[in-house]
Amino acid sequence: xxxxxxxxxxxxxxxxxxxxADHWSLERLHVFADxxxxxxxxxxxxxxxxGLGGVLAPDSGTGLLEAALVCEVAGEVAAPGPLVGQLLAxxxxxxxxxxDADLLEALTSGTKTVSLVHGGSSYALCxxxxxxxxxxxxxxxxxxxxxxxxxIEPVRASDRSRPASxxxxxxxxxxxxFAADHPxxxxxxxxxxxxxxxxxxxxxxxxxxxxxxxxKEREQFGQPxxxxxxxxxxxxxMALDVEPARALVWYAxxxxxxxxxxxxxxxxxxxxxxxxxxxxxxxxxxxxxxGIGYTWEYGLHYWFxxxxxxxxxxxxxxxHRARAAELAGW
Amino acid sequence: xxxxxxxxxxxxxxxxRAFLASHWPPTNELRxxxxxxxxxxxxRQATEQGYLYRAIPKRxxxxxxxxxxxxxxVIREEFQRARAPMEVxxxxxxxxxxxxxxxxxxxxxxxxxxxxxxxxxxxxxxxSEPGAGSDLASVRTKGELSADGTxxxxxxxxxxxxxxxxxxxxxxxxxxxxxxxxxxxxxYLLIDLDQSGxxxxxxxxxxxxxxxxxxxxxxxxxxxxPVAWQVGDRGQGWYVSRTTLKHxxxxxxGADGLGRQFAKLVELAKEVNRIDDPLVRDKLTQIxxxxxxxxxxxxxxxxxxxxxxxxxxxxLMMKLLLTExxxxxxxxxxxxxxxxxxxxxxxxxxxxxxxxxxxxxWMDQIMGSLGNSxxxxxxxxxRNIIGERGLGLPRDLAISAxx
Numbered sequence: 001x002x003x004x005x006x007x008x009x010x011x012x013x014x015x016x017x018x019x020x021a022d023h024w025s026l027e028r029l030h031v032f033a034d035x036x037x038x039x040x041x042x043x044x045x046x047x048x049x050x051g052l053g054g055v056l057a058p059d060s061g062t063g064l065l066e067a068a069l070v071c072e073v074a075g076e077v078a079a080p081g082p083l084v085g086q087l088l089a090x091x092x093x094x095x096x097x098x099x100d101a102d103l104l105e106a107l108t109s110g111t112k113t114v115s116l117v118h119g120g121s122s123y124a125l126c127x128x129x130x131x132x133x134x135x136x137x138x139x140x141x142x143x144x145x146x147x148x149x150x151x152i153e154p155v156r157a158s159d160r161s162r163p164a165s166x167x168x169x170x171x172x173x174x175x176x177x178f179a180a181d182h183p184x185x186x187x188x189x190x191x192x193x194x195x196x197x198x199x200x201x202x203x204x205x206x207x208x209x210x211x212x213x214x215x216k217e218r219e220q221f222g223q224p225x226x227x228x229x230x231x232x233x234x235x236x237x238m239a240l241d242v243e244p245a246r247a248l249v250w251y252a253x254x255x256x257x258x259x260x261x262x263x264x265x266x267x268x269x270x271x272x273x274x275x276x277x278x279x280x281x282x283x284x285x286x287x288x289x290x291g292i293g294y295t296w297e298y299g300l301h302y303w304f305x306x307x308x309x310x311x312x313x314x315x316x317x318x319x320h321r322a323r324a325a326e327l328a329g330w
Numbered sequence: 331x332x333x334x335x336x337x338x339x340x341x342x343x344x345x346x347r348a349f350l351a352s353h354w355p356p357t358n359e360l361r362x363x364x365x366x367x368x369x370x371x372x373x374r375q376a377t378e379q380g381y382l383y384r385a386i387p388k389r390x391x392x393x394x395x396x397x398x399x400x401x402x403x404v405i406r407e408e409f410q411r412a413r414a415p416m417e418v419x420x421x422x423x424x425x426x427x428x429x430x431x432x433x434x435x436x437x438x439x440x441x442x443x444x445x446x447x448x449x450x451x452x453x454x455x456x457x458s459e460p461g462a463g464s465d466l467a468s469v470r471t472k473g474e475l476s477a478d479g480t481x482x483x484x485x486x487x488x489x490x491x492x493x494x495x496x497x498x499x500x501x502x503x504x505x506x507x508x509x510x511x512x513x514x515x516x517x518y519l520l521i522d523l524d525q526s527g528x529x530x531x532x533x534x535x536x537x538x539x540x541x542x543x544x545x546x547x548x549x550x551x552x553x554x555x556p557v558a559w560q561v562g563d564r565g566q567g568w569y570v571s572r573t574t575l576k577h578x579x580x581x582x583x584g585a586d587g588l589g590r591q592f593a594k595l596v597e598l599a600k601e602v603n604r605i606d607d608p609l610v611r612d613k614l615t616q617i618x619x620x621x622x623x624x625x626x627x628x629x630x631x632x633x634x635x636x637x638x639x640x641x642x643x644x645x646l647m648m649k650l651l652l653t654e655x656x657x658x659x660x661x662x663x664x665x666x667x668x669x670x671x672x673x674x675x676x677x678x679x680x681x682x683x684x685x686x687x688x689x690x691x692w693m694d695q696i697m698g699s700l701g702n703s704x705x706x707x708x709x710x711x712x713r714n715i716i717g718e719r720g721l722g723l724p725r726d727l728a729i730s731a732x733x
Contacts, residue, residue, distance in 0.1 A: 001339075001400055002332050003626070003633035004641070065331060212721045226723035229714070235723065236650075236716040243644045244651055247626030248619065254331035266622075273619030321615035322608065330596065330605050330614070 003250070005069075012052070012066055016073040019046050024077040026299045032080060033160035033302070039113070039129035040080050047081070048110030056091035056191070057108065063257035064191055068198035068249055075202030075310075078161040078302045082126040084195045085116030088188055089134045092142055092177050095184050114144075116192060117167060118314045127152045127165035135169060136188050138180065145174030159309035161302050187256070190264050192314055193271035194252045200278035200310045201242070201249050203303045207285035208238045210300065214289055231288060238284050241277045248273055265327040272317035272324065278307040333629065339400050346408040349379055354414040369415055370448065381405050382417050383447055386427065390443035399636045420493055422446040422453040426501050426520075433518075433562045433570050442499075442520070454491040454523065456502025456548065457571070464711050466503070467513045467568055471550060473504035475557070482506070482519055482560065484527070484553040490705075494530055494546020497523055507565050518567035520559040527553030537697045538674070585628035588652060591695070592621045595659055595666075598689055602666050613662050620655045624648065643720030650712040656699035663692040 005013070023043035032040060052070055055062045067087050074083050090107045093099055106112035113130040119137025127133075133150055135143045150169045157163035178184045212235055215226030225231055252270035255263040282304040286293040293300045311317065335343075353375060356368045376382045377393045384402060386392020395401075409416050417423055427446055430439050445451040462468045471486025484504055491497065500521050507515035523530070529549040562570035596614060599605040627644050634641035664671065670689040703709040717723045724730075 001335050001633060001636060003629040004637070004639060212723065215723060223727070224724050226717075226721075227725070227727060229710075229726060232717035232723050232726075233710070233713040235721060236713040239643065239716055239721060240647050240650060240654070243642075243647060244620075244623040244627040246644075247630045248623045250331060250630070251622070251626040254333075257331075269615070269619055269622060272615070273623065276616075276619075317616075318612055321612050324615045324618075325611035328596075330599075330611060 003247075003254075009066060009069060012062075013069045013073060015050055016047070016052065016070050017076070019050060020073055020077045020079050022046075024079050029078060029161060029299065029302060030297075037129070038080075038154075038157070038163040038165065039082075039126045043079065044081050044110060044113070047079075047083075053086060053110045054090050054094075054108035056087050057094045057104075058091075059094075063253070064194055065250065065253040065257055067191075068194055068253045071195045071198040072202035072205075072249075075199035075306070076206045078203065078206075078306055080126070080161055080163075082113055082115040082124075082130055082162075084192055084199075085114045085125070085130070085134050086110065087195065088116060088136070088191060089114035089132070089144070091191065092134060092144070092184065092188055096177060117145075117169060118192070119189075121313075122166050122168070123155075123164040124167040125162045125164050127167050128154060133167065133169060133174075134188075135174070136185070136192060138186060138189050140171060141176055141180040141182065142178040142185050142188055143174045143176050145169050149173040159305045161306055162309070164309070186264060189314075190267035191256055193267040193320070194249065194256060196310050196314055197249050197252065197267075197270040197274035200274040200307065201246060203306055203310075204238075204242045204245075204274070204278045204281040207281050207300060207303050208235070208242050211235055211238060211285045211288040214292075218290075234284060234288060238281055238288075242281060245274055245277055265324050268320040268324040268327065271314065272320040275307070275311040276317045278303075279311050282307045335400050335404065339404050342401055343404045343408060346381060346405055347412075349376070349381070350408060350412040350414055354412055373415065373417075373448075376414075381409075386431070386443065386447065390431075390439055391447045392443075399632060403632070418447060418449040420452060421455050421501075422451060425455065426453045426499075429501070429518075429561060429570060429573055432573050435558070435561075437558060438520070438561065451498050452493055452496045454494050454497030454500040454546070454548070456488040456491065456500045456504075456521075458490045459487055460489055464708055466571075467516065469503050469505055469516060471502070471504050472508075473506040473517055473519065476554075480557055481554045482517075482557060484519070484521065484550045484555065486550050487547065488550070489533070489545075489547040491530075491546045491548060493543070494548065495532060495543070497530075497546075499523060500548070501561070503567050503571055506567075510565060513568045514565050516567040516571075517564050518561040518570040519555055520561065521553065521555040523548075525553060527551050536700075537694065585625040588621055588624055588655065591659065592618060595663060598663060598666050598692060601689055602668065602670070604666055610662075610666070613665075617655065617658050617662065620651065620658070624651050624655060627651075643716065646712075646716050646720045649706065650709055650716065653699070653702040653709055653712075656695075656702050660696040660699040663696055667692055 054060050055067045093104050114132045114134050115124045115126050115130040117124045117133045117135045131147055133145045150167050153166040155166055216224050218225050248270050252266040255266040285300055292298050353372055360368055380393045380395045383392035384395035388394045427443055457466055459469055473482045473484050476483055500523055502519050503516050504519050505515050506517040530546045533545045599610050604610045631641045631645050667689055673690040675691045675693050676687050718725055
């Protein structure tokens with residue numbers, strides 16, 4: 001029985017945290033957000049240099065849990081980049097019979113980049129910069145589509161850390177990796193839900209930590225405001241939302257890795273729950289900070305915007321709750 | 331991550347099952363005293379096997395087993411599956427015994443531990459007073475030494491004592507040094523409740539619950555207890571009591587219980603034909619997100635305990651989380667009940683034989699969920715604990731001024 005992080009898993013997460021936090025200070029995030037780019041090659045290469053691009057490859061000794069730990073840190077620092085699509089593309093290609101070794105190597109090392117397109121969605125992250133799109137559609141299967149075969153229309157993106165573009169892809173573009181009824185199609189769709197839940201977990205924890213730190217340092221009425229019970233209890237509730245939910249993400253990742261019968265449902269529950277919590281945490285964080293939290297410069301809005309994106313991306317909490325109810329046989 | 335218990339634990343499970351198969355249940359014709367004696371003998375044998383009273387030294391009637399949370403979990407699971415009685419529960423096992431093992435004298439352990447394990451002594455908690463709730467250290471029940479210095483003479487009132495009508499003994503916090511600072515003037519005493527200076531009265535709760543199984547208030551009018559029954563030093567009772575509250579916190583919780591209650595809520599939605607209502611399905615799954623967070627966090631805490639790792643602040647959150655989920659379930663149950671809520675459930679709030687009960691039985695949970703916000707540390711106190719001990723926020727000014 002083991003249901004907490006091993007030293008090795010904690011070390012993976014620390015390594016990612018060190019690398020991404022180095023690259024994505026608030027100052028750097030401001031510069032990126034005020035620029036035109038939807039991708040940052042330097043930080044991407046640094047992340048990929050850790051060798052985690054292949055974390056979902058079947059022979060890697062790691063799995064969705066480790067992938068979730070990576071995505072959690074990306075959510076924590078609000079890192080740009082098409083991380084979810086990239087990690088899933090490796091899983092997809094590696095699980096194919098007669099797989100393309102060169103492509104797999106390029107995806108694993110991150111020299112070729114892939115963004116996820118959720119079936120039915122008209123948007124994709126980093127679409128102007130990636131080489132390929134991984135289209136995951138429960139109803140139509142999984143396809144890999146070259147950027148040249150997609151129509152990409154830039155928009156003024158609300159999530160400034162991971163700018164999205166409008167993307168149009170014909171249903172027969174690129175080539176099919178898995179048909180709709182292939183088990184990998186549903187598994188990839190489920191894995192995507194868990195990774196977005198992990199990003200939400202990291203972000204929700206981050207804004208909670210920021211709020212707690214601010215409450216210890218900011219003084220009013222001659223006291224650190226964190227001493228006042230009204231705020232203290234709000235912060236306690238933020239933590240009460242976030243910390244127990246961590247185990248929900250772990251379980252969903254573990255269930256996927258172990259291919260447990262409730263893996264699909266656990267993924268739906270984690271996506272719905274964490275994305276709800278992320279929105280609530282970022283709202284509470286702005287409230288806990290007062291005026292400074294409402295400024296552009298302080299930066300809380302990066303997580304606020306990312307929370308709004310995560311909530312709608314791959315389907316809203318209500319949609320996944322409806323699926324979870326169905327999957328429970330109610 | 332791996333939720334299986336491992337081969338050694340599964341082999342151990344086989345042993346426990348074999349024991350239960352040959353020792354439980356009793357034959358159908360056993361009743362009354364005979365049944366009681368059977369259960370007593372069953373517990374004795376289970377203890378001999380090392381299944382019960384694992385933390386208690388053998389010389390006091392325990393089985394004195396090395397700490398092994400996995401084995402303890404297997405034992406719980408198998409005893410529950412067989413519906414076999416586990417340890418005698420209540421305040422005695424949760425609070426008196428651990429306190430005596432840690433802080434009591436040898437004479438006190440000899441006198442009380444075995445009798446408590448065997449269910450002969452039932453302990454009431456004498457902490458809260460009408461004027462001392464969350465601010466427990468403000469207790470005013472007075473203890474004075476008799477002229478010959480051999481007895482404590484106790485005057486005052488205690489309240490919210492569970493199992494108060496059955497209790498044979500009480501552990502209590504009593505002010506013995508009225509001039510000392512608040513936390514340093516309290517002594518921890520044990521007292522025999524069967525004496526003329528003690529009057530008990532059941533409190534009728536909002537559930538309507540009253541009679542033998544409810545909370546009591548106690549009045550002490552020159553009640554007496556030997557000085558030898560004082561636990562820890564005079565004036566140090568506050569610090570003695572700190573060990574016991576931890577034990578109570580650990581014994582609330584219970585992920586399985588919450589899971590079962592949620593499953594019943596789903597059954598209720600089916601029973602009242604609302605399970606196809608999208609609003610109900612959404613609300614159920616929304617609540618379930620928290621139920622599962624609680625369950626998997628309990629796995630996490632359990633896993634950390636097995637490995638000797640610190641789970642961090644999540645363990646401070648489990649009680650409040652459980653309470654908050656209980657409120658959400660109560661609100662949904664209220665919606666699902668509809669006009670069933672017009673009927674008072676049979677045996678409202680009580681135990682014993684309640685006969686057949688319909689959906690209206692949820693009124694018990696609906697009211698009971700409020701009790702959870704109060705008992706064992708109120709929700710606002712839990713929020714303080716999470717904020718201060720978990721998040722490191724500064725203590726409340728009024729409280730820090732006292733220390």
